Amino acid sequence: MIDISTPAKRISPRRAGRSGGTRAARTARKLWDNVIVRAFLIVASLAFLFPLVWMITTALKSPADLAISPPELLPRDWTWGNFAEVFSYIPFARFFVNTLIVTVLTVLVTVVSNFLIAYGFACLDWRGRDGLFYTVLITLFLPFPLAIIPTFNLFSWLHWIDTFLPLIVPHAFGSAFFIFLLRQFLLQVPREYLDAARLDGASEWRIVWQIVFPLARPAVIAVAILAATKAWNEFLTPLLYLHSAENQTLAIGMQLFKSEFQTDIRFDLMMAASAMVIVPPVILFFLCQRYFIRGITLGAAK
Amino acid sequence: MIDTMIERREALPEVLTPPPARRGMTRERRAQVRGLLFVSPWIVGLLAFVVFPIVYSVYISLTDYYGIGTPKFVGLKNFETLFSDPIALLAGLNTIGYAGAAVPLTLLVALLLAFAMNRKVREVAIYRTALYLPTLIPLFALAFVVIVLINPSTGPISSLLGAVGLGNRDLLSDPNLARWVIIAMAPLTAGNAAIIFLAGLNNIPGSLYEAARLDGANAIQQFMHVTLPLLSPAILFNLIVGISAGLEVFTQGYVMTGGGPNNATLYYLLFIYQNAFSYNRFGYASAAALVLFLVGLVLAAIVYQISKRFVNYDAAA
Amino acid sequence: MKRITARRATATMLAAAAAIALVGCSDGGSGSDEKPEKLVVWTGQANEPGFGAQQEIAEKFEAATGIAVEIVPKPPAFAGDNTSLATSVGAGVPPDLYVMDRNSLPGQGAIGMLTDLGPLLQGEDADLLDNYLPGPVKTSSFNGQHYGLPLFATARGLYFNKTLLKEVGVDPAVLDPANGAPTIELITEIAEKLDHRDASGDYDRLGFVPWYSQAKHMTWNVSHGAQFFDEDTCSIPEAGDVQVQTFEYLQETAERLGYQDVQTFIATYASTPNSSPFFTGNLGMTIDGNFFIDALEKYAPDLDYGVTYIPVAEEGDPIGTYMGGWSVVIPRGVHSEHWSWELAKFFAGEEGQRIFETATQTIPTWTDLIDDPEVTGRQGLFSSMLEDYGIEFPPLPVTTPFYSAMDQAQQAVLLGESTPEEALASVAQQVNTQMQGYCPYTIG
Structure with a gap:
């Protein structure tokens, strides 16, 4: 290890x-x-x-x-x-805000859900825990494309097509990779802390948020960053689920630059828009460079 | 590999959990409920996004279903069609070809970068930043940039190819060249893998090299017997991530070539997408997705076997 | 006891999941004639001037009925892309009206995405469809059931640059449409005089590229009267004569000119926005739609050009032009079929077409408007060409996959990777498998 x-x-x-x-x-x-x-x-x-x-x-x-x-x-x-012309050529501001909303909400639900799940796997003792965790690890290797059509139909039964929900809600149920990553980190939280707090009569909920969450901050930030960049760059799910022009994220909205004939592409505007698309991830990267690197290396540490 | 991911933990010291007999039952029960409650989101997710998709895909793949109305049961017809569909085969080969070329290429570039950054160069942080930046460009935007870079009349790469006598041509209108353009984009995202390799290199104790040198090992032998084995977990990890991303290649084909020319960049996921969402052949597309799923499982099993034999998890601790 | 709790917890979660699914599944849609406050139109005609014209139609409809109409752009991601329609109908939240390419209309009708207009048409006093050109009406149907009202039609012709022809000693009068359609042989002969390479060996002028812009398999095959469907076997032919001929012609030309060189030429001379090598005098002749007139007026107002019929294979072959266009359809499961139908009739009726066609320089399908100078005055040869020689692609349920398979086949032929017969056999194999699910049916 x-x-x-x-x-x-x-x-x-x-x-x-x-x-x-x-x-x-x-x-x-x-x-x-x-x-x-x-x-x-x-x-x-x-x-x-x-x-x-x-x-x-x-x-x-x-x-x-x-x-x-x-x-x-x-x-x-x-x-x-x-x-400036990008903003009049396509509804860039709208796309940008949409992408931002989806990203922020995705990060929130990702962090909360994965943290709680990882806590359940790392800091609590209960029967069947390790067996279930094996299952988590197995799902790490499941090829995702199989789920595209079934989840698409599921969300269309729920009337969630053309809303942000299919882009955000699935993240509220944990992802194998983040659970694994956070669990690895939480395993290092000394059990004595938790048991002492329990003996003092602290509720589990308080222990989670007031003791463990602050301790796990570096790992949580790493997860948040990974989730944010992934959500920002996501292509296939918005392609499938968002249809109205006013609901598009950047990934799909910017396809307006393409046309049937390559000849009609406004290269200057396409590049100006692309440059603006990478501003948020680049800022995030420079602000939290070491968390980026931690996130990447944490996941690889098996 | 999975075994090594789960660490068995020693039971807590008795002192901290003094169990009177009757309360012990309730405590244990409460702990059980609590544990399940904490992981319950994941259990729901497992049911909704893993179990349901598998069951539903199997069902739909046995029907003709156009995304509306009632699926019509047709037995194994979709699979028969799939296995005799030359386009499906081509899409599979395109995908394997992509992964087979792009993954090793990216790992090689990443390894070289990691070795270079592992040297004592003072301003390594600058290089690390520069090499990592392209991974921040979303793939759809990177695809746009490449379209601009290789435009025959105004793209610098095309001009360069023209200047060195390789001919200034429309790369995306030639099947093989279009494939290579998309493969060549992959190493631009080698920054991630490089950082993982770098961390792996940092974790190799210097004393091992010392010992190897005392035994008279030269640089190549040191690499083969110290670096490579101790780097094997990182290599395996990058390989798994690379292969699974490679098998799901989609955006480049969708944005840059629309799967052409002559289906040369019709990757398997694009093939599934087209059949499901442009041709409304949900049954057929589900059959295709199931086949990919099974291939993925077999690959995972192979990787697991390999990792048990060759990957060294303990020495680097 | 522990076990019971665990089981109970799991059961509760399962029940919750099932409840969510059930609530979502319950369909609330039902037809209602109650006057809605607003109707929503999704349109693939998302570019100007067409988009603005549709908004004008919406305003006129609101003025007449008091119902607001919102036009929502839904540009297709590729030819025949109706993903947004399919998902919205599947999810039970379709728009009240959808403006779509007629090529993919029969397919969407065949799988149940669209409302059958039969009952609504019967409710009309006169036979409404008699006001329309018969071809576009037929291609707005599948297996005899009507799914759409045609909004506009397009035709394709050969544009030629008179100045360039004179430069190489060709009298533009040989291409006068009064002489009928030129032969491919004649066009090739003229083109070869125009082809020119610069000092570095790259083309800087070409006479004619038979796969550039609107010149492609569909235009050639339909215009030359190809048979695309055999009703007896319910399949597309493995190697139709016309289709083979088209691909042979494309392959010969690609070999003669050098396919890669031509692609480089196109990418070079059409690299800036809204440019075509035809605008700049680098391409002598090109096949394009009637809507190209508008672009020419805008981007090459001084170009001295003429228009004639699509070249025919042999002297004396019948003239034909591939007629495309779009229709309005009512998705299945709309709030009120009655009001969607009222909007559809207005949109694709005389008033709607007058607004749309005048703005977009497309050709009306409402027969009374075709010869109206206010609407088609700038169309020159095209409106009569469409009326007299327009041929539509048959209403097949598999046009979208057929079209994309043919695109790939055309590339294979141009690249010399397949013979015309091999390429067409591959198309037939792919398309006929998909066709089976719809058989038998008639194309009317």
Whole structure:
């Protein structure tokens, strides 16, 4: 078992023991690190950033700049108005708000439900617990596409088509991955805390929210971030369930940029809209970078 | 693998739970109810989103159902049709081809990035950020960006291909090139896997390398006998995540190519989607989804067997 | 005791889940003639000027009846996409009226998504349908049952750039529609004079691309009078003569021009919004719809062009043009069939069509309007072409999958990956499997 309590900030290298060897070997290693590794990382970083950069500069191009062939990276005529035009070209603000509503509600129900379920699996003793947890783990591996048609029919019987409910409600029933992730974390909460609180007469509900929840904050934030980015990026469920123009999320609303013929696409506006779509996740990433990394690595720690 | 995920916990010390005989029964009963209550959302979810879909899919797959009216029982007809449908086969092969190329490619890129970031480079945080940023772009937006990047007249990648003599062409109108464009998008999201590898590398105790060096192991031997085995849980995890995402590839085909040209990017999920929601063939689509489900189960079983044999969970603790 | 509790808890949860499902399942819809406050129309015609025209129709209807009408855009995600209709009908919350492509109409009617208009038509004094062109009425039906009123029709013709033709020494008069339809051979001959590559070997001018824009399998096959359905066997033919001929022509042309080179040409010269290589003088001839006139007026007002009939395979073959278009339908399970029907008659009736067609430069299906200069004055050859030579695709329940299978087959043929016969056999195999569920039926 990898020690999953290893905080994310420990990600920085710590291999004092490795830099032994002769002086020549050390110099060679240093050269290797300084020059070759750096060069590789710089080239890779540039390659990975290139699509983002191109997206942003295209968003700033005028129609004349767009038609230049072969293309140039920077616009000759910086057209900041493209960003404003997106809002009149498609109901971008509406889509944005819808996506935000869906994301926020999804995160809320995800955190609450998965936390309670994980608590039940990690901090309470009851018969059949481990058996049920096996079932949770098995469902981790179930291919999701099987559920598309049945859940679609289920929600259409419930008259939930063209509402946000099918996008949000399923998250209120826990997801195997988040349950697993939170349980791993909650297992490290010392039992003595809980039992002491119970002896003091605290209700289980209070223990959950006032003692355990604050302790689990790092894991909860990681789950919230993972849930938020997933909800923000979701494509298939809004495609299936949202039909009215006023209910669309960004993923589907932005398909308005496409047309039957690729020839009619407003590349500048499409890129301006795409650039605005990634603003929330990027802000979230810079604010909580270490939680991001923790979320990713927590899940992998098996 | 599952075994190792569940940690058996020692029973609580007797002192903390002094059990008088009669109250013990009620306490235990209450604990039982409480436990079930806490996990009850998941049980409802299991019934609604796992058990019900499986049962319902089996039922619908045995009928002709157009999404309205009463399903008409047709026995195994949908499965017979499916197994003789060349488009279904093609969609399956497209998907396997995608996963088979995109997953190893992404893992390889992620491994390289992780090894590089694991070196003592002072400004590693900058690279980590840069390499992670593309994973924040939603797939549908990334698809848009790629459409722009490879536009034959105004896309920089097409111009580059033209400049190096590979010919400036409309990549998405050629079946194989369209497939490769979509595969080539995958490594852009290698940031996630790279960070997991990096964490795995960080968890390898330096003393093991020390010991290996004392035994006279060279760099390659150290990699084969220390790094690789200790990184195997991370590799397995990335592999599972990659394969399951690969088998569900959808958005790129839907947004960029509509499944064309000549069905080259008609992935299996897109095939199911089209049959269910554009052709209203819910019975047929359910049969197709069930087959994917069974394939997924078999794959999971194989991965489980492999992990039992090759993955080293204990040494890195 | 423990066990009982656990079981009881599970039972309670199951019961709760079942209750939720039951409440959701109960259908409350019933037909009512009570005057509603508002009617909702979903339309796939979501772009201007069509969208604004529909809003104008809505205002006129409100002025006449006092019922507000909301027009909601539902642009199809791909040709024949009616996902929103299917899900709303399935969920029991359909719009009161739906404006849809006639190609996918019979299929939606066949699976029960639409209200049979028969009883409503019988309630009318005169035979309402006599006011419409017969073709579009037929394609708004399935197996003899009427599901829609045709809102407009479209026709396709060959546009040619007179200036370019003169440049390479061709007298544009050879393409005068007074001479009848040109042959494909003639068009190819002219096109070859126009084809031109730049210094780097890329095309910078092409004469004619028989798969660009509205030139595609559907246009060629329907215009050339292909048979798409055999009522006796209830199937589409494995290799219809016309279909084979079309694919052979496309394949030969793709080989001659180099398919990839042509695709690159198209992507290059049609890369900015609302552009076509025909606007810029890079494409000499192109097949497009009557609605292309509007785009030409807007984006290439100075272009000196002419229009003639779709090229025929052999000298003397009958002239034909593929006639498409959209209809209004009443989804199944609407609040009030009566009021949906009133709106449908208004929308696709004389007044509605006058507004819509004038704005969109499409062709009325209301026969009295076709020759009305106020409505079709700018249509030139197209309105008479449609009246005299319009051919519609038969009302099959499988048009959407057929169309998409043919799209893929066309690509296979253009890429040289399949022979025309192989490609068509694959289409027949795919479509006929789906057809079985609807057999037998008649296409009238």
